[in-house]
Every structure is written in C-alpha cells, then in structure tokens.
C-alpha cells in the first residue's frame with residue numbers, strides 16, 4: 757500500500773492557525789489537492805481534522821463526493837457520519853482501504869496523524885503545496901515527535917504565479 761502525504765502549508769510549515777482557521781490556503785491549492793485525491797480515490801484524516809471538516813460549507817463536501825474517506829480515532833464510538841468511515845489506528849485505516857481494492861491512499865492531515873504515520877514509517881511520498889505567506893503561530897505540518905524520514909526530491913511544480921508544489925519520495929532504507 758502506497759501512502760502519499762499531501763498537505764497545503766505556509767512557507768514556514770503551518771497547516772492551519774492555532775484556532776484551526778485555514779484562511780491562508782488558496783483556491784489553487786484546494787484544486788491541486790483535489791486533483792491528487794481524485795487520482796488515488798481515497799484519503800485518510802485525523803479526528804480533529806474531521807471536526808473541522810464538519811463545519812465546512814456543503815460545496816466543499818460536494819467536491820469530495822465519491823472519494824473514500826477514513827477518519828482515524830482511538831475512540832471506537834466516534835461518529836463520522838454517513839459519508840466517512842472510522843478506523844482505530846493508522847494500520848487499521850490502511851487495512852480498510854486495502855480490503856476495498858485500493859493500492860494507494862492519500863494521508864492528508866492533520867499534524868498529529870501525520871506524525872503517527874511518520875513514526876510508523878508508513879509514508880512513501882510527501883507532496884506539499886506552499887502558500888506565499890508566513891504564519892507566526894499555528895499548527896505545524898508534523899506534530900513535534902521523534903522520527904526521521906529521509907527524502908529524495910522528485911519534482912518542483914509551479915502550480916500558479918503564487919504557488920509551488922514540492923514532491924518527494926521517502927527513502928525507506930535510510931535510518
């Protein structure tokens with residue numbers, strides 16, 4: 757199972773403000789993210805991100821209709837609603853998507869879940885879409901925890917005049 761981490765962030769590594777607002781993430785970045793998740797057909801979110809998603813305008817949920825979405829929470833009674841599915845760990849999330857015939861999945865936040873996957877060495881590819889903004893206080897791409905991942909730069913794409921997308925392979929045999 758190939759896992760691609762796809763995240764939009766400020767130049768200084770922030771994926772949201774401290775109050776969960778993502779007002780600095782542009783429409784171009786949303787469109788680039790949609791292209792990625794539609795290519796894979798399924799994605800994985802952490803429970804806190806799901807709580808933010810629940811507050812989204814309907815049109816954004818319409819955009820991801822048809823995508824299989826697994827929410828990870830240690831609370832096996834957590835209510836994910838009709839559109840999404842629940843898994844109790846990163847491994848369970850991957851078992852879920854694999855059992856339904858997917859050979860790849862997009863991990864797409866938030867910070868705590870990204871680190872959970874990184875610690876388990878489950879990430880194969882990292883794509884970040886960088887917004888031209890510096891956010892002094894916020895939620896970082898990875899929650900600070902102990903892990904090292906070595907990366908190989910695969911691609912640098914200028915998505916628009918203001919946005920770049922960096923794509924890396926995770927080098928698995930590195931310590």
Ligand SMILES: NC(=O)c1ccc[n+]([C@@H]2O[C@H](COP(=O)([O-])OP(=O)(O)OC[C@H]3O[C@@H](n4cnc5c(N)ncnc54)[C@H](OP(=O)(O)O)[C@@H]3O)[C@@H](O)[C@H]2O)c1
Pocket residue numbers: 762763764765770771772773775776777778781801802803804805806808828829830831834844845846864865866867868869870872895899
């Ligand atoms: N810019 C972007 O591309 C982007 C993308 C996604 C999210 N975001 C933002 O990121 C923020 C949320 O990130 P966050 O770091 O606070 O939370 P998060 O990673 O979305 O969710 C954390 C929760 O996921 C569950 N989880 C994580 N690791 C687990 C494990 N190993 N086993 C079982 N459950 C596990 C836990 O849920 P339980 O506590 O229920 O056990 C944990 O509290 C929001 O502001 C959101 O808007 C930004």
